[in-house]
Amino acid sequence: MAPFIPEGIVNPQLNLFFALVLGIGFGYVLEQAGFSSSKKLAGVFYGYDFVVLRVFFTAGITAMVGLLFLSFMGWIDMSLVYINPTYLWSAIIGGVIMGFGFILGGYCPGTSIVAATTGKVDAMLFLAGSMIGMFIFGHFYNQWEPIYTGYFQGNPFVYESLGISKSWFAFLLVMVAIIAFAVTQNIEDRVNNTPSQIKDQRPSYALPAMLLMLAMFSYLFLPEQRKSNASEIPPDQLHALLQDPNRFVDVEEATYKIIKQDEDLVLIDVRSSEDFERFSLPGALNISMEDIIGRRYREFFNNSDKKKVFYSYSESSAQLAWAVAKRAGFENIYILQGGLNGMFATIFDSPDQPGDPYDLEEEFSIRFISKAKQMFLDGEALPSEPTTPLPVKTIIELETAGVSGGC
Amino acid sequence: MNATKNLNNISLLSFGFVAIVVLANLFTTNNYGRANREVVESLNNTPFMANYQLLRNIVNEETNDYQLIDLRPEQSFKIGYLPGAVNIPFDRLLETESLKTIRKISPKIPLLYGADEPCAQSARLLLIAKGLNDNIMVLGGNYEKAFNYGIKNFDPAFVNYKDEKAQYDFNRFMNAGSTGSPERAPRPAGIIPAATVETQSAAGGC
Amino acid sequence: MENQKPKPFMNPYLAGFLLGLVLLASFVITGRGLGASGAAKDVVITTIGSLAPEYAQKSPFYASFFNSEERPIRSWLVFLAMGVIVGAFISGASSQRMGLKMERGPQIGIAVRALFAIAGGLLFGLGAQFGRGCTSGAALSGMAVLSAGGMLTMMMIFGSGYMIAWFFRKLWI
Structure with a gap:
């Protein structure tokens, strides 16, 4: 499920490679669209060339519709996608200043890189100027900080702020775009006195526009969103797995791994953090149900090399957490049979003598259990040195992106 | 004209692709009624454990707001069940008919119990995930406990029984170090004698 | 065209x-x-x-x-x-x-264009910091994810652009 890199599906080390590839596509399209010309870019403000509006709006709508489609299908987890934070006055002031910069300079940073590459001197100067601007921002950062980091509104969606539904906003935005395309074409023709034979040679946009409107109109009537995503298993399968005896790891295996301090088995304590602090099994991780499906442990759960065993006092809570994780599609996860209560009952309240003196298997099991009991009591089962916590990777990029304000 | 044709083809292709995928998806796979995240929220936020006092009230018809649902297999149900319970075996829980029955119960609150508590809890999770009203409760423990402590010999000491509770003072075992006597582990400080803790059947029968 | x-x-x-x-x-x-x-x-x-x-x-x-x-x-x-x-x-x-070339409006010389290009870049660089991104990072990407902040920045960029376009028309037409 997308996004691939935050989900751990694609190796993060390839991130820079993808940056390069995406950049090539970005630069190529911008140049092909004519964004290497400041005269063309500035035209949007003077009515002689609306190419900026066309490309910009079409691109925004294409990506928006694509994301709506993917998230509707449950193919992308929007909680892992970077949503620009809203710092009210900073956004307004920044936008106004950039508007001035656009009129004066005729570029924006992305287009200036493109134009500078194709040899436009003014674009190179613009780029140099923008670095000076950033330096100025940094120099007076302390004065500007209250505005820059103030009036924080979280990361709201625009339809939330307007109080309308997502589908209606998307529909209206597309309608506005299509109307704007038609109107600006008209203005452009009047400003330039476009001869009628050029107008006749223009391709017809009727069908694309109609299809887009039809798609957005249908989207209004689709149910809110698919409730499951692509990596999840269907309810029937989850139901069957909840009756599958193989979902348990028995006490002896878990005890053995604890005593051996085997790192291929990770114990996951799903109880509250207070309970966890009071007592937990050696080396266990305390992960709440929200965190199981949250982004923090995503990489850990997606990695199915390690056997992960959920436990709580009994099987009750552990099984719930397990079911949530199972539904999310995580593999190699189990439940500790009987939970902590069952484990301690087995180890400390089991008979010391086999009921049947000829049952070798039972005898082995009893011997093992009494050994384990001894080791637990002696504290030998505890790790000799504090175990290093598992490297849980938080997605730094998503979280710091807002601070660094990368455009 | 060439450009028109290209644009038309591209838009038809994209539109057709999206439309087919969405329609195919609408009519096939997904049949969860709640996203996983919503299920977790609901599990965390709604209090749902019922105690044996409530069971007593239901059985004595002091309240009419609940409907007991027995999740055990039919054979077990035939031998005995809590008064007023209807039988919906866990392995048939997601069948259309079972879901219909549970939906019909509202505005009464379904109160689930089974051969063990994890089973009843899982049933609740599945029903919530299927999109049923999350106002579903679970009786602590299992059928036997509920019957023994809730109906047959009502015992106030067990009124709040549930599996998900510490039955030992775990730290005394793990951290006691060498001070603990090697012969006998200190008796657990639990409420229930440890002998009554059955290790639940691995077969997962409910 | x-x-x-x-x-x-x-x-x-x-x-x-x-x-x-x-x-x-x-x-x-x-x-x-x-x-x-x-x-x-x-x-x-x-x-x-x-x-x-x-x-x-x-x-x-x-x-x-x-x-x-x-x-x-x-x-x-x-x-x-x-x-x-x-x-x-x-x-x-x-x-x-x-x-290599320098595009400019018909009424201004190379030096003026150079000056304004630097000034424009300076403002854009400054504004992009406040806006936490420029036309691509804040406006375009913000529009695609329907972020309120991104859309606000976008409207401000074009809004202020249109408001002052008339005063600087000599630069371009």
């Missing part, structure tokens, strides 16, 4: 569609949109950070120079910008649009 270049520009809607697909791919693969000003910022931060570390130490603006945790996102944007350069070069070369 009025360009007499060897090869005509791409149909704007088609270009927009393709740009949208690139943007979508960026979201799908990396979970974030495209951006351009971040790379310029990285150049500033790296330059100042290495030339005058004491100066940089004083401002949180340069924190990411010393803070290795923020490095990944910065180098991501730099690689993106390098890609943009490569892509623009491929496109420009294949369409015979390469060559």
Whole structure:
């Protein structure tokens, strides 16, 4: 499920490679669209060339519709996608200043890189100027900080702020775009006195526009969103797995791994953090149900090399957490049979003598259990040195992106 | 004209692709009624454990707001069940008919119990995930406990029984170090004698 | 239209569609949109950070120079910008649009255009910091994810542009 890199599906080390590839596509399209010309870019403000509006709006709508489609299908987890934070006055002031910069300079940073590459001197100067601007921002950062980091509104969606539904906003935005395309074409023709034979040679946009409107109109009537995503298993399968005896790891295996301090088995304590602090099994991780499906442990759960065993006092809570994780599609996860209560009952309240003196298997099991009991009591089962916590990777990029304000 | 044709083809292709995928998806796979995240929220936020006092009230018809649902297999149900319970075996829980029955119960609150508590809890999770009203409760423990402590010999000491509770003072075992006597582990400080803790059947029968 | 270049520009809607697909791919693969000003910022931060570390130490603006945790996102944007350069070069070369020149309105001279280009860049660089992204990072990517902040910045960019366009018309027409 997308996004691939935050989900751990694609190796993060390839991130820079993808940056390069995406950049090539970005630069190529911008140049092909004519964004290497400041005269063309500035035209949007003077009515002689609306190419900026066309490309910009079409691109925004294409990506928006694509994301709506993917998230509707449950193919992308929007909680892992970077949503620009809203710092009210900073956004307004920044936008106004950039508007001035656009009129004066005729570029924006992305287009200036493109134009500078194709040899436009003014674009190179613009780029140099923008670095000076950033330096100025940094120099007076302390004065500007209250505005820059103030009036924080979280990361709201625009339809939330307007109080309308997502589908209606998307529909209206597309309608506005299509109307704007038609109107600006008209203005452009009047400003330039476009001869009628050029107008006749223009391709017809009727069908694309109609299809887009039809798609957005249908989207209004689709149910809110698919409730499951692509990596999840269907309810029937989850139901069957909840009756599958193989979902348990028995006490002896878990005890053995604890005593051996085997790192291929990770114990996951799903109880509250207070309970966890009071007592937990050696080396266990305390992960709440929200965190199981949250982004923090995503990489850990997606990695199915390690056997992960959920436990709580009994099987009750552990099984719930397990079911949530199972539904999310995580593999190699189990439940500790009987939970902590069952484990301690087995180890400390089991008979010391086999009921049947000829049952070798039972005898082995009893011997093992009494050994384990001894080791637990002696504290030998505890790790000799504090175990290093598992490297849980938080997605730094998503979280710091807002601070660094990368455009 | 060439450009028109290209644009038309591209838009038809994209539109057709999206439309087919969405329609195919609408009519096939997904049949969860709640996203996983919503299920977790609901599990965390709604209090749902019922105690044996409530069971007593239901059985004595002091309240009419609940409907007991027995999740055990039919054979077990035939031998005995809590008064007023209807039988919906866990392995048939997601069948259309079972879901219909549970939906019909509202505005009464379904109160689930089974051969063990994890089973009843899982049933609740599945029903919530299927999109049923999350106002579903679970009786602590299992059928036997509920019957023994809730109906047959009502015992106030067990009124709040549930599996998900510490039955030992775990730290005394793990951290006691060498001070603990090697012969006998200190008796657990639990409420229930440890002998009554059955290790639940691995077969997962409910 | 009025360009007499060897090869005509791409149909704007088609270009927009393709740009949208690139943007979508960026979201799908990396979970974030495209951006351009971040790379310029990285150049500033790296330059100042290495030339005058004491100066940089004083401002949180340069924190990411010393803070290795923020490095990944910065180098991501730099690689993106390098890609943009490569892509623009491929496109420009294949369409015979390469060559040193300076575009300007019919009524102004080279010096004026140069001055205003620098001034415009300066303002844009400054504004992009407040807006937490420029037209691509804040406005375009923000619009794609329907972020309120991104849309607000976008409306402000074009709104203020139109408000002052008349006063600076001599620059362009």
